[in-house]
Amino acid sequence: MSLRHALLAMLDAGAMTGYELAKTFDQSANRVWHATHPQIYTELRKLEREKLVAAREEPRGPQGKATKRAYTLTEAGYEELSRWVSTVEEPTLPRDxxxxxxxxxxxxxxxxxxxxxxxxxxxxxxxxxxxxxxxxxxxxxxxxxxxxxxxxxxxxxxxxxxxxxxxxxxxxxxxxxxxxxxxxxxxxxxxxxxxx
Amino acid sequence: MSLRHALLAMLDAGAMTGYELAKTFDQSANRVWHATHPQIYTELRKLEREKLVAAREEPRGPQGKATKRAYTLTEAGYEELSRWVSTVEEPTLPRDxxxxxxxxxxxxxxxxxxxxxxxxxxxxxxxxxxxxxxxxxxxxxxxxxxxxxxxxxxxxxxxxxxxxxxxxxxxxxxxxxxxxxxxxxxxxxxxxxxxx
CATH class of the missing domain: 1.10.287 (Helix Hairpins)
Known part of the structure; x- marks a missing residue:
């Protein structure tokens, strides 16, 4: 369940589209907790269903006619992130x-x-x-x-x-x-x- | 798929019952590749179905009247173990x-x-x-x-x-x-x- 919390923490830095989130994940948390883009998109849809993130339409491009779907952290999402960070993690058992x-x-x-x-x-x-x-x-x-x-x-x-x-x-x-x-x-x- | 190969390698040291195998696993390979006893027993049954290990009845106790089921490595099991050891393992991606x-x-x-x-x-x-x-x-x-x-x-x-x-x-x-x-x-x- 760590992937979802990494995504929540990333959205706390500001709204991102699914693509931006996946790209940013690759350059940050992915190096500590590996996940693929399909896993990220699946988790993002779950977070939206659970109302931990919310999607909104934003203008895309210079003309502002096309739109893109940007995700933001909800209040409930912030609470879930805080709850997770404040729970002491059990040590990972070795599997190498x-x-x-x-x-x-x-x-x-x-x-x-x-x-x-x-x-x-x-x-x-x-x-x-x-x-x-x-x-x-x-x-x-x-x-x-x-x-x-x-x-x-x-x-x-x-x-x-x-x-x-x-x-x-x-x-x-x-x-x-x-x-x-x-x-x-x-x-x-x-x-x-x-x-x- | 690493658990099965650890079990094959352990049986190459000699016949063991399921219980002995699980106990020996706890004191050796478990410290590098964590697995629970139910996982070990499930894998052992699979190995038997695939004829990579064979079960035989052995006398149990001083009177030798009761029997116990001991597992041995088959020729095919030894070949599978050798094949696995001779395949270069890809690095484990981080998930901490x-x-x-x-x-x-x-x-x-x-x-x-x-x-x-x-x-x-x-x-x-x-x-x-x-x-x-x-x-x-x-x-x-x-x-x-x-x-x-x-x-x-x-x-x-x-x-x-x-x-x-x-x-x-x-x-x-x-x-x-x-x-x-x-x-x-x-x-x-x-x-x-x-x-x-």
Whole structure:
């Protein structure tokens, strides 16, 4: 049920069309809670049925003749968001397919094991680069979503708005660093086992 | 589909009843890939229908009059296990409810935020203790499952059998250390934001 709360929090930064919401999600919460566009659109329709968001027609384009459907957070939506944030989250139980498979690498050839660790290394090196870039963007308050959010919020809350997001994305960067180191140690291990 | 492969790998260490398999799972793979006992029993029945494991009646108790149903890995089961281990696993996309919620902690009171970070800290401190203990057990080849596995395998494979499991569980310990540090920095952050 986390997706819906991420969508509510994003709409608290201002009205967005479904497309804008999906695009903004891709550039923010998606990096902590993965969801696809069809999942986002399905959830948005549910939120509208439950009156946690409301749709309104807005003019589209320079002539203002065509319209687009923009979503806003309702009072009930804001209350649901506050309720969720104020409920302590239970720890996520581990379900990591790569680590599970690595437990049984004695059944695989050294080349396959190398390929697995190299894939892991490449993925998390790229993730790390993204996280570090995102942390810099948040610190300098440079993302579109952050600018909209700060424009909506009283200045007394700005420090917290920035600091918690930086804390989360720095945590994700730390995780990626740990995965990079794990994959590198794994590659060294395959070599060592082959030499024995 | 990872659960089934963990069960196949466990049965490669020797025949087990459903109950023994579930108990052994709790003490090993469950710490990397969480599953409940009903999920394990359901998967075991599927594996039997697909002839990847076979059941046989074995004597139970000292008199040997009662019987128990023990499961063994079939040739097809061993092939499926090998196929899975030799397929490079795609990276797991992030879905972390605690980190997602922390992104929006500006909506929560400082006390709630403290409680969330303290819960995270307590959970991962305990997890870390378990991982470190498990790594020691694996290194000294002290777990029941490890002893059964080594007894079944040629000695040339023993080093790899131990080393890959140690590598995975050390990686899990490293992750827990990163979570402990993240929660501690989070607690310091709440204090700092309150003082500002």
């Amino acid at each position: 397919a790569t680590y599970l498979k690595a437990t049984y690498f004695e059944y695989a050839s050294p080349d396959i094991v190398r390929e697995q660790f190299a894939t892991h290394l490449a993925y998390h090196t790229e993730q790390l680069r993204r996280w570090e870039w995102h942390v810099e963007q948040l610190r300098s308050r440079g993302t579109d979503l952050m600018q909209r959010r700060l424009a909506e919020a009283p200045e007394s809350r700005h420090a917290a708005i920035v600091a918690y997001k930086v804390h989360v994305y720095e945590g994700m960067a730390e995780r990626a660093r740990a995965e990079v180191a794990w994959a590198e140690r794994g590659l060294a291990l395959v070599d060592r086992l082959e030499q024995d | 409810a605690t980190y997602l919620k922390a992104t929006y902690f500006e909506y929560a009171s400082p006390d709630i935020v403290r409680e969330q970070f303290a819960t995270h800290l307590a959970y991962h401190t305990e997890q870390l203790r378990r991982w470190e203990w498990h790594v020691e057990q694996l290194r000294s080849r002290g777990t029941d499952l490890m002893q059964r596995r080594l007894a079944e395998a040629p000695e040339s494979r023993h080093a790899a059998i131990v080393a890959y499991k140690v590598h995975v569980y050390e990686g899990m310990a490293e992750r827990a250390r990163a979570e402990v540090a993240w929660a501690e920095r989070g607690l310091a952050l709440v204090d700092r934001l309150e003082q500002d």
